[in-house]
Amino acid sequence: MLKYFLLLWTCIFTLFHLIKAQPSTxxxxxxxxxxxxVENTLTSSNNxxxxxxxxxxxxxxxxxxxxxxxxxxxxNENVNKYIRYLVNERKEVITQSLxxxxxxFPIFETYLDKYHLPMELKYLSVIESGLNPFARSKSxxxxxxxxxxxxxxxxxxxxxxxxxxxxxPIKSTEAACNYLEYLYNMFNDxxxxxxxxxxxxxxxxNAMLRSGKNTFWEIKPYLSxxxxxxxxxxxxxxxxxxxxxDYQIQPGDKNFYYHQIDTVLISKPIYxxxxxxxxxxxxxxxxxxxxxxxxxxxxxxxxAVALVLPSEKIPTFIQLQNEIxxxxxPNQEQLNARNLKKATSYTVKKGDYLTKLAIDFRCSPxxxxxxxxxxSNDLTTGSTLILWxxxxxxxxxxx
Numbered sequence: 001m002l003k004y005f006l007l008l009w010t011c012i013f014t015l016f017h018l019i020k021a022q023p024s025t026x027x028x029x030x031x032x033x034x035x036x037x038v039e040n041t042l043t044s045s046n047n048x049x050x051x052x053x054x055x056x057x058x059x060x061x062x063x064x065x066x067x068x069x070x071x072x073x074x075x076n077e078n079v080n081k082y083i084r085y086l087v088n089e090r091k092e093v094i095t096q097s098l099x100x101x102x103x104x105f106p107i108f109e110t111y112l113d114k115y116h117l118p119m120e121l122k123y124l125s126v127i128e129s130g131l132n133p134f135a136r137s138k139s140x141x142x143x144x145x146x147x148x149x150x151x152x153x154x155x156x157x158x159x160x161x162x163x164x165x166x167x168x169p170i171k172s173t174e175a176a177c178n179y180l181e182y183l184y185n186m187f188n189d190x191x192x193x194x195x196x197x198x199x200x201x202x203x204x205x206n207a208m209l210r211s212g213k214n215t216f217w218e219i220k221p222y223l224s225x226x227x228x229x230x231x232x233x234x235x236x237x238x239x240x241x242x243x244x245x246d247y248q249i250q251p252g253d254k255n256f257y258y259h260q261i262d263t264v265l266i267s268k269p270i271y272x273x274x275x276x277x278x279x280x281x282x283x284x285x286x287x288x289x290x291x292x293x294x295x296x297x298x299x300x301x302x303x304a305v306a307l308v309l310p311s312e313k314i315p316t317f318i319q320l321q322n323e324i325x326x327x328x329x330p331n332q333e334q335l336n337a338r339n340l341k342k343a344t345s346y347t348v349k350k351g352d353y354l355t356k357l358a359i360d361f362r363c364s365p366x367x368x369x370x371x372x373x374x375x376s377n378d379l380t381t382g383s384t385l386i387l388w389x390x391x392x393x394x395x396x397x398x399x
Contacts, residue, residue, distance in 0.1 A: 082236035098251035100131040133291035168292035191216035199227030265304040268325040272296035
C-alpha cells in the first residue's frame with residue numbers, strides 16, 4: 001500500500017508543479033553534494049538538459065520501477081548525483097553494459113530465479129565491473145561480480161595458475177547469488193544486503209551498532225565513503241539501464257546473444273591458439289566466451305569441463321577434436337602468447353621513481369631504462385616515457 005500511496009502523492013505533486021510552472025529547486029547540487037569524489041566531475045545543473053534531470057520526472061519513473069521489485073529504490077539527492085555523474089562522465093560504461101547485457105543478463109536471471117532473488121540484482125554487476133569478466137580492481141577484486149580472493153575461496157570458486165572462476169560468468173554468478181542470499185538472510189533488508197556486498201557484513205553490523213539504527217539511510221554516515229555511495233549508485237544504475245534511451249544512450253555492437261552459443265565437454269588440455277586456427281574463430285572471441293582461463297589454455301581437469309563456442313562451430317569441433325585436443329604438458333611458448341605487450345606513453349609525475357613505475361606497469365626498472373635510453377635512475381617530472389605494458393592492462397584495471 002505504501003508504494004501506491006507514494007505514486008499517488010507523486011502524481012498530485014506533479015500536477016501542482018506543472019500548474020505553478022516553476023522549475024524544480026528540490027536539490028541544490030553544488031552546495032549539498034559534500035561526500036565522495038563524484039561532485040568534482042559534475043557540471044552545473046544550469047548547463048545540463050533540465051528535462052533529462054528533472055527531479056519529478058525521475059522520481060515518478062523510479063516510483064514505477066519500485067512496483068516491480070522488493071528492493072526499495074529510494075530517490076533523493078544522493079541518487080540524483082549519481083544519475084548525473086553516470087550520464088555526464090561514465091556514459092561509456094552504460095553503453096558497454098547495454099551491449100553485453102544480451103549475453104550476460106540471461107545467465108544472471110537464470111540464477112537469480114533459481115535462488116528466488118530480485119531480478120534487479122543483475123545491475124550490481126554493472127556497478128561492479130561494467131559487465132566485463134576481465135575487470136580487475138586495484139584492490140585485487142576480479143570478474144563480473146568483483147570477488148576478492150578470500151571471498152571467492154569461501155564461495156568455492158577455483159583459482160590457480162591457469163583458472164580463475166571469478167571470471168567464469170556462470171560459476172561466479174551462482175557464487176554471487178549464494179552470497180547475496182546469505183547477506184539478505186543476515187539483514188532481512190535489501191539495501192543493507194547490497195551495502196554489505198560492497199563493504200562487508202561486519203562493517204554494516206558495526207554501523208548499525210554505532211548508530212542504533214537499522215536502515216541504510218540512517219546508518220549511512222557510519223559507513224565508509226565507498227559504501228555510503230554504493231547503494232545510491234546502484235539505484236541510479238537501475239534507473240539508467242531502464243531509461244538509457246531517454247538520455248541518448250544506446251547499446252554499441254553486441255558480441256553475442258546468449259542463444260547463439262553452446263558448450264561441449266572436454267577432458268583433455270586445449271590451446272586457444274589451436275582452437276582458433278582449426279575452427280577459424282578469432283582468438284578474442286574464444287577469450288570472451290571462455291574468460292576463466294588465464295593463459296589461453298584449458299588444462300587437464302579431474303572431470304570434464306565445458307568449452308563455450310558459437311553454436312555453428314560445434315559440429316566442426318566434434319569433427320576435428322582429435323586434432324585440437326592436446327596430450328602434452330603445457331608449452332611455455334604457447335602460454336606466453338597472451339602476454340603480448342603494447343607501447344603506451346606516460347608523463348612522469350612528482351614522486352615517481354623507477355621501481356614504483358615498474359611495479360605499476362608490470363615490468364622491471366631495467367626495462368624502463370632500456371626503452372627510454374636512460375643512463376641513470378633519475379626521472380624528470382613532466383617528461384614522457386614509453387612503457388611497454390601487457391596488452392590487457394589498460395582495459396582490465398577499474399577504479
